[in-house]
Amino acid sequence: MSWLISDAVASIREQLQDTRAGSYRYSDVKLLRYLNSAFSDVRRLRPDLLLPTLDVPAFVEADLLTPTAFPIDGMYYSAIVDYVAGTVSLEEDEFSVDGRASTLLNRFTQKLISRGA
Amino acid sequence: MSEAYACIDNLIPELAIELPGATPLGIATAFGSALREFLSESAAWRVELDAFPLHEDKSVYYLDPPTPNSLILYVHGVRYMKDGASRELHSLTQQDSTKVASTSAGDPHFFHGYADCPGRIAIYPPPAEDTEPCVIPMVSLTVTEPWDRQIPIFVLRYWREVLFSGTVGRMMNQQDKPYSNANTAVYHLRKFRAGIVRARDMAGRQYTTAEHIPTFPRWA
Numbered sequence: 001m002s003w004l005i006s007d008a009v010a011s012i013r014e015q016l017q018d019t020r021a022g023s024y025r026y027s028d029v030k031l032l033r034y035l036n037s038a039f040s041d042v043r044r045l046r047p048d049l050l051l052p053t054l055d056v057p058a059f060v061e062a063d064l065l066t067p068t069a070f071p072i073d074g075m076y077y078s079a080i081v082d083y084v085a086g087t088v089s090l091e092e093d094e095f096s097v098d099g100r101a102s103t104l105l106n107r108f109t110q111k112l113i114s115r116g117a
Numbered sequence: 118m119s120e121a122y123a124c125i126d127n128l129i130p131e132l133a134i135e136l137p138g139a140t141p142l143g144i145a146t147a148f149g150s151a152l153r154e155f156l157s158e159s160a161a162w163r164v165e166l167d168a169f170p171l172h173e174d175k176s177v178y179y180l181d182p183p184t185p186n187s188l189i190l191y192v193h194g195v196r197y198m199k200d201g202a203s204r205e206l207h208s209l210t211q212q213d214s215t216k217v218a219s220t221s222a223g224d225p226h227f228f229h230g231y232a233d234c235p236g237r238i239a240i241y242p243p244p245a246e247d248t249e250p251c252v253i254p255m256v257s258l259t260v261t262e263p264w265d266r267q268i269p270i271f272v273l274r275y276w277r278e279v280l281f282s283g284t285v286g287r288m289m290n291q292q293d294k295p296y297s298n299a300n301t302a303v304y305h306l307r308k309f310r311a312g313i314v315r316a317r318d319m320a321g322r323q324y325t326t327a328e329h330i331p332t333f334p335r336w337a
Contacts, residue, residue, distance in 0.1 A: 045293070048143040073140045113293040115137060 003070035003077050005063050008035065008084075011077075015085035015104075026088055032059050038083040038108075042072060045112045049073060079111035122186070122267040125149075128281075135285045138295025144284065149264040151283030151309070155276065159316035160191055160257035162272055163323075168198065168250035171225065176243045180236040180254055186265050187258040189236040195228045196253045203253070206240065225252070257320070275319070279312030 009031050018025045036058045042049055043056045049072045050056065057071040070077060086104030110116035125145045132144050156162055164183055171178075182189050195206045209229035227241045238254065260267070273280070286305030289298040 048146075048294075049140060051140070051142040051146060075138065075140075111295075113295070114297075115295045 001074060003074055005059050005068040005070060008070060008081060009064060011081045012084045015081060016088060028061050028064060031084060032061065034084045034087045035059060038080050041083065049076060076111065079108045083108040121270040123270055123273055125266045125268060132281065132284055136288050136296040139288060145266060147287045148284045151280055151287060152268065153259060155280060155283060155313055156259040157190060159313045159320060161276065161316040161320045162258045162269060163320045164256060164258060166254045166256060168253045170250045171240065171244045171248045171252060173246050174243045176239045176241060178238055178240065180238065180256065182258060186261050186267055188261055189256050190259045191235065191257045192230045192238055193255045193257060195238065197225055198251045198253065199224065276312060276316055279309055283309035
């Protein structure tokens with residue numbers, strides 16, 4: 001299956017229980033900023049996923065309105081979702097759960113560098 | 118020479134089974150590196166080029182690879198044909214000005230290559246007049262850079278498993294990847310290195326004989 005960036009944002013919102021359209025807790029801009037930093041970490045841990053150019057993708061709100069393809073292999077889709085959900089959960093607000101954030105970020109790393117989930 | 122090629126895309130599913138978590142492009146990149154190493158160290162892709170003529174007072178000639186997606190690696194020998202007979206030209210390992218100076222214009226006797234330009238050869242002495250196509254080089258080839266993802270069928274026919282081991286071994290040797298496996302990498306890389314040695318020997322014998330038996334493979 002070919003994922004889109006809009007699919008990734010939707011999956012992240014489901015992870016965060018933030019699916020009420022019109023009154024999102026986290027804006028698209030924020031989620032996309034964390035998504036872009038996820039791909040920076042992908043570049044650090046697994047540069048082979050960004051072959052042949054090794055360019056780190058950067059997405060903007062307009063990419064959610066068009067069928068923008070997920071830039072790396074679909075095998076690592078869930079890892080990216082975990083990263084963004086985990087990073088958002090690190091924010092200091094009443095909805096944050098530090099333990100959950102740590103679990104999600106560890107899952108991201110383990111999925112990239114080992115066969116762990 | 119066969120000009121048939123196979124695309125790496127056809128081989129990736131089989132390699133992907135051995136390398137969970139590897140992307141098709143990562144596998145193709147590793148295969149290209151293994152293929153280049155195999156061809157440069159074994160000189161297994163060996164061909165005779167078409168005969169070319171010599172020109173009056175001209176010593177240096179540039180050889181063209183037989184296909185657009187190949188490069189000349191080494192010149193193993195040069196044959197000179199005249200009056201229906203052929204003979205090998207002597208290879209000058211370094212330019213011997215004494216030998217070259219002592220031969221006057223006439224039938225060629227010596228040749229040497231250039232390390233900085235593998236497809237360039239010099240033939241001495243230069244002829245006194247233009248000739249018919251009479252010089253046949255034996256060269257070994259490699260793939261172009263950047264690689265076009267095409268693999269000569271000829272190489273795959275004999276060395277498919279060796280190249281697979283080279284690819285899988287290289288990738289398993291990487292650290293912090295889902296497919297990292299140092300022990301299995303050693304196994305595959307040993308197979309790869311042994312395959313390179315075998316290929317070098319078989320190519321040197323034109324894929325017809327082995328050192329101690331008259332035919333390849335041993336069970337034929």
